[in-house]
Amino acid sequence: MLLSLLLLLLLVSGSQATHFLGTMMTYYPEETRADGSVSVILHYKLNFVLCSHSDTWVCSGNCGTQTQTLALSVVEEVSGEWCQREGVITRLLPNNNGFQTKLDNGNWINNIQNGIANWRAVTDVEVRNRSDIGKPNTSPQTTILPALRIPSNCAKNIDLLAFDPDGDEVRCRYGNTSDSECNPCSPPSVLSVSSNCSLSFSPTYSNSELPYAVQLVIEDFPTQDINLIQTDGSQEINHLFSQRS
Numbered sequence: 359m360l361l362s363l364l365l366l367l368l369l370v371s372g373s374q375a376t377h378f379l380g381t382m383m384t385y386y387p388e389e390t391r392a393d394g395s396v397s398v399i400l401h402y403k404l405n406f407v408l409c410s411h412s413d414t415w416v417c418s419g420n421c422g423t424q425t426q427t428l429a430l431s432v433v434e435e436v437s438g439e440w441c442q443r444e445g446v447i448t449r450l451l452p453n454n455n456g457f458q459t460k461l462d463n464g465n466w467i468n469n470i471q472n473g474i475a476n477w478r479a480v481t482d483v484e485v486r487n488r489s490d491i492g493k494p495n496t497s498p499q500t501t502i503l504p505a506l507r508i509p510s511n512c513a514k515n516i517d518l519l520a521f522d523p524d525g526d527e528v529r530c531r532y533g534n535t536s537d538s539e540c541n542p543c544s545p546p547s548v549l550s551v552s553s554n555c556s557l558s559f560s561p562t563y564s565n566s567e568l569p570y571a572v573q574l575v576i577e578d579f580p581t582q583d584i585n586l587i588q589t590d591g592s593q594e595i596n597h598l599f600s601q602r603s
Contacts (some may be wrong), residue, residue: 456486484589
């Protein structure tokens with residue numbers, strides 16, 4: 359039901375970076391009003407080398423009006439290495455049709471090994487009422503570090519600790535270029551991702567700093583077929599483990 363792209367940086371044997379380090383976004387429905395309008399809260403984190411670097415999420419579809427509920431504020435910072443900030447956006451939609459919000463710009467840090475310069479993060483927001491829980495969907499929840507640093511000679515498994523407040527099954531995968539989920543989608547050769555949101559790193563035995571951009575899609579799937587009900591009463595069946603809605 360949800361598609362959300364988690365962008366993070368994998369640094370092998372090194373720590374120096376120069377620009378973008380990653381982002382993530384989650385959302386939850388705040389209120390459905392008597393006139394059919396819906397308010398949605400979007401929480402996001404941006405990771406750059408400097409706190410002066412930034413970018414803006416762009417909405418398409420049923421966007422309604424936007425309020426910056428929480429201005430970007432610094433969560434953690436290591437001077438000259440990375441700065442993590444978080445912000446909160448509230449969107450008031452005229453009805454419960456969904457929308458998409460995208461962070462699309464450049465550049466990642468220098469010398470990304472898997473050939474990625476521009477970043478693209480996409481969140482599909484589904485706010486139709488679900489027949490199983492009687493309210494709109496809430497996105498899967500996870501967190502993000504500015505960069506994951508791994509010794510090049512050590513195999514390592516990394517659990518993203520993703521979960522879903524609605525009790526849906528959460529699955530992870532790499533982004534798909536044909537669906538414009540990243541630009542481009544080029545998975546790191548040293549890292550594999552399982553559907554249960556675990557990353558496995560294969561040793562490179564290199565003495566050089568090797569940065570990789572990791573572009574992951576986190577999706578939630580209902581454990582049974584459900585109906586998605588629009589404000590006007592029309593319904594759509596969401597089948598078990600359908601890819602996108």
